[in-house]
Amino acid sequence: MLKIVRNSSKALSIFTTRHISSTRFVMSSNNTSWNPSLSKEQLAVLRDKGTEPANSGKYLHNKETGVYTCANCGNALYKSDTKFDSQCGWPSFYKEFNKDSLKYNEDVSHGMQRIEVTCQKCGGHLGHVFKGEGWTKSLGLPIDERHCINSLSLNFKKV
Numbered sequence: 594m595l596k597i598v599r600n601s602s603k604a605l606s607i608f609t610t611r612h613i614s615s616t617r618f619v620m621s622s623n624n625t626s627w628n629p630s631l632s633k634e635q636l637a638v639l640r641d642k643g644t645e646p647a648n649s650g651k652y653l654h655n656k657e658t659g660v661y662t663c664a665n666c667g668n669a670l671y672k673s674d675t676k677f678d679s680q681c682g683w684p685s686f687y688k689e690f691n692k693d694s695l696k697y698n699e700d701v702s703h704g705m706q707r708i709e710v711t712c713q714k715c716g717g718h719l720g721h722v723f724k725g726e727g728w729t730k731s732l733g734l735p736i737d738e739r740h741c742i743n744s745l746s747l748n749f750k751k752v
């Protein structure tokens with residue numbers, strides 16, 4: 594049963610403090626929870642589907658062995674051994690971590706027809722997938738896909 598405390602600013606402030614400290618995620622309008630540790634720049638990509646400037650990302654040249662996870666929810670997205678150097682200015686991968694990693698969405702914004710990839714768990718925007726560019730031939734990749742992913746959407750766990 595809900596107890597209403599009238600004109601008691603002390604009781605109200607205790608309630609507010611408790612409420613805030615127990616809230617790990619802030620709900621946004623489309624029902625996705627955004628981790629409060631995300632920066633303004635990360636939210637602009639993950640939530641608002643922005644794109645980080647080319648050649649600016651912190652994982653662009655990362656060659657360490659590990660797993661790339663969603664910066665918002667921690668879902669495993671890519672293994673380091675599927676990362677390759679496409680010289681496009683963003684981290685590039687040819688294969689998702691597993692069937693629970695990504696969601697593929699048709700994207701017709703900016704006058705282009707593209708496939709957007711979002712985190713399957715939280716819906717955060719990651720980047721786009723381009724197919725049939727010839728990577729199997731030029732680099733010998735097993736799958737001819739370039740997942741062009743924003744570093745800002747990623748965290749990296751070294752293994």
Ligand SMILES: [Zn+2]
Nearest residue numbers: 663666712715
């Ligand atoms: Zn996520």
